[in-house]
Structures are given as C-alpha cells and as structure tokens.
Amino acid sequence: MTNVCRNCKRTFSTELELELHRDTCSQGDLFCDECGERFAERTATEDGWHYRCPNDDCDGEGMGEDIHNVSDVRIEKSV
Secondary structure, eight states, X not given: OOEEOTTTOOEESSHHHHHHHHTTOSSOSEEETTTOOEEOXXXXXXXXXXXXXXXXXXXXXXXTTTEEEGGGOOOOOOO
C-alpha cells in the first residue's frame, strides 16, 4: 500500500517515510485568514503553543483565531 502526502501528493512506500516527510513538506497544512497564505506548521510556531503567520507583511496569529488547519477550512458554495 502506498502512503500519500495530503499536502503535496508525493507517495511513499512506508508510513514511516510519510511521517518523516510531513516534518519537512514544503506544502502547507495551515492557512491564515488574514493574508490567505498556506504554510507548514513548523514555520508558524517555535513551541507548539503560540502560532503566528510566517508572512512578514501579516499580523495573523493564534491557532483557531486567524490560523487554521487546511482540513478545517471550508469554502461556502453559493446556490
């Protein structure tokens, strides 16, 4: 069974390879409401508790406030 990175769609033969890749994947799994940027978690926090958008021109901060997991972001469709 192949293991696929949900961010960049690369495939790996083992789950361990996938887990190691996720730590360095350049495609992001976080999203900033303020500037619309998508980025990797490791660029937004140093301690795992305090999050700030890594974009120098943005003031977005706070997990669940301005910064969200991409999987939690939904686009509302007009009917």
